[in-house]
Amino acid sequence: MKRMKRSMLLMVVLFLGLTAFLTGCSNASSTEKREVKDIDLNEEGLPIVNEKVTLYFTAPKSPLAPGFEEMTIFKELEKETNVEISWDNYPDEGYQEKKNLLLASGDLPDAFYNSGFSDLDLMKYGKRGTIVPLEDLIEEHMPNLSKRLEERPALKKTITAPDGHIYSLPRAEEMGLVEMPNIQYINKTWLDKFGLDVPTTLEEYHDALKTFVEEDANGNGKKDEIGLTFMYHGWSGNLGDLIALFGVPDNNEHRIVKDGEVLFSAAQPEFKEAIEYYHGWVKEGLIDKEATTHDMAKLFSKGKTDDMTIGSFLWWEDTELVGTDRVDNYVVMPPLEGPAGKIVGKSNYSEYHRDAFVMTEVNPYPELTARYMDQFYAPKMSAQVNWGPLGEVYEEDSNGMLVNKELPEGVPMGEFRPKVAPGGPFVVLEEDFGTVVDMEPRAKERLAILEEHYKPHMVEESYPKVFFEEEELERINQLEVNIMEFVNQKKAQWLMEGGIEEEWDAYIKQLEEMGLPELMDIYQKGYDDFKE
Incomplete structure (x- = not known):
């Protein structure tokens, strides 16, 4: 009862x-x-x-x-x-x-x-x-x-x-920001401590991370240093540009364009080579052991621990991850020289x-x-819908242009913006900056970093925002959900546990059986039609 x-x-x-x-x-x-x-x-x-x-x-x-x-x-x-x-x-x-x-x-x-x-x-x-x-x-x-x-x-x-x-x-x-969602940062304070320069090659980067995790970089006597952390499969901060150093950029869709051909990056031999290489870093303890499982909140918390623990990270910007008190310890690391040279992927974000x-x-x-x-x-309302209203984010200068006010002390714009700006329907064009609205300071800084360091090495092609027919969208959904789940699970497994060399042929066969060739044919047709 x-x-x-x-x-x-x-x-x-x-x-x-x-x-x-x-x-x-x-x-x-x-x-x-x-x-x-x-x-x-x-x-x-x-x-x-x-x-x-x-x-x-x-x-x-x-x-x-x-x-x-x-x-x-x-x-x-x-x-x-x-x-x-x-x-x-x-x-x-x-x-x-x-x-x-x-x-x-x-x-x-x-x-x-x-x-x-x-x-x-x-x-x-x-x-x-x-x-x-x-x-x-x-x-x-x-x-x-x-x-x-x-x-x-x-x-x-x-x-x-x-x-x-x-x-x-x-x-x-x-x-001009979304086509390059990743910036790589390294702990300059720790580099200076060990007499190291900012790395310029993949091997120098490896050696710096190894020094950080093995030589008690933060000096607290604990083995708590994280060499490299990132947001696995994140909209930003993902591993795509480090994979690109092996010749094929990767992105969340694993969909890239090379010489007009639409390719599935996670089925290319260069992808296999890259994952096998970075698994070696995992075995050496250079990559965050939670990198493929932590969420954004957990990632951000690692940048704000009592003792500084992060040696290097990938993210949209530095302040959001490590906070205003610690940001000066880190510097931008320009694209590294890898096996295939300096290559920066171009995202499919529009x-x-x-x-x-x-x-x-x-x-x-x-x-x-x-x-x-x-x-x-x-135009003025679009800017406020996107970034925040007059009186809270903006004030008007003598010409009526929206200019940024000082933020509340210690509050990053990434935290303040969602509290005051709803987003949604707006259009802010390139020519509006400097006439209608002053560009947000952190956007100016990020744009300057991209222009100086990353854009010269960015690939030219990406997949456009194609609007498919309903029948094509239905078929894409039928095929892509299972394929992406399978690929992302295998990628994480191989990165953290190894085994990609032994399992690669069976993996490619499985993708073919799951309909990857048909999926890529649909995307190729969409690309070709869009370009006509």
């Missing part, structure tokens, strides 16, 4: 937990209950309507961010436009599941902000009518965005689906994105919504 009671109690708890997750702080269901009223839309100027209208948006948010209703940007927009947004925010890591539940149930918001819709989502739900085409609304009610699309035909191409419709608004940031905002079929005020969202594409 007690066991039965416990089982029933457990079922009740699980049911309540599921109900709480499904409902969350959801306002989406309010779209079914509200009264839709006639509105007088002002076609130009502000406010957009004379009497307040409420729209219901669902959006993900960073764990560092407050609810969007608390953000200055949306409070100010509400005052200016008379459009109130009732926000349904979900944490980034749970958002995709929630989004899919809403789409499956039909319990829809008016729009998904920072939508996270994949290309397959856009095509599937666009054809079903769940999300609505936006091209006519853009042309008739969004002059700011229309101007930006005229200035950048490539951006319009990016957001236009194969059926000719535009199902999502764009996000664009032309800074500065143009097509998932910033989608409008659903239940939205009773599409024209109003379009006018509201067009405010985000005014």
Whole structure:
């Protein structure tokens, strides 16, 4: 009887937990209950309507961010436009599941902000009518965005689906940063301690790391030094550019382009050679033993231990990982001379994105919504949506340009930005920097590093942001999920435990049986069509 009671109690708890997750702080269901009223839309100027209208948006948010209703940007927009947004925010890591539940149930918001819709989502739900085409609304009610699309035909191409419709608004940031997501840093304090220069070759780098881990570099009498750490399969800080030194760059998709041919990097002999080589570093204790398993929070914590423990790391920037107090101990390490020379991979990340905002079929005020969202594409507003608002991140100089204020003491921009900037729909073009907005200091610094050290050695080709047909996307999903899971598991295993030489032929055979040739044919066709 007690066991039965416990089982029933457990079922009740699980049911309540599921109900709480499904409902969350959801306002989406309010779209079914509200009264839709006639509105007088002002076609130009502000406010957009004379009497307040409420729209219901669902959006993900960073764990560092407050609810969007608390953000200055949306409070100010509400005052200016008379459009109130009732926000349904979900944490980034749970958002995709929630989004899919809403789409499956039909319990829809008016729009998904920072939508996270994949290309397959856009095509599937666009054809079903769940999300609505936006091209006519853009042309008739969004002059700011229309101007930006005229200035950048490539951006319009990016957001236009194969059926000719535009199902999502764009996000664009032309800074020249994302094509090189990795910068390598080394502990200059430790180099100086042992009378070593900044390494210029892979072997010199190996020897420096070996000295760090074997000679008690931090002087605390413990074997706690980490030679090299990185973010395995991370969007940044991954091992791709160290693999590139063997002749074939690697990236998270393992998809590269060489002389117009689309290749799977993790099936190339140079990849095998690189992984076998770096496994030797693991055996010597030069690579973080948790490098293939730790998450970003754990990685960042290693840079902020009481005693300095990291000898070298790969990441987007230094301050975010090691903190403001320790950043001066590290210097940039330019690309090393490896077996194939100095090679820096070019990522497939695009500065143009097509998932910033989608409008659903239940939205009773599409024209109003379009006018509201067009405010985000005014150049000054785009900058604030991306980096943060006037008064918190920016102030205006005598020419009206947005210039950066001093950050709160000891707070990196990487931590401050998500608290004040929602991201989402915006367009910041290259020519806006220095005229509309001053480039963020850490972006200036990073761009200078890339221009001086990395860009001269970067490969020329990468895979573009191809918009495939729905049938092709379905097939890519069917093949790629299993292939990527298999490859990434084997890569981590071989790096940390070895065995790539013995298992390589069987691995290649397995990839062929899993459909890798067909997958690469689809990507090659997409590439060729895009380049026509």
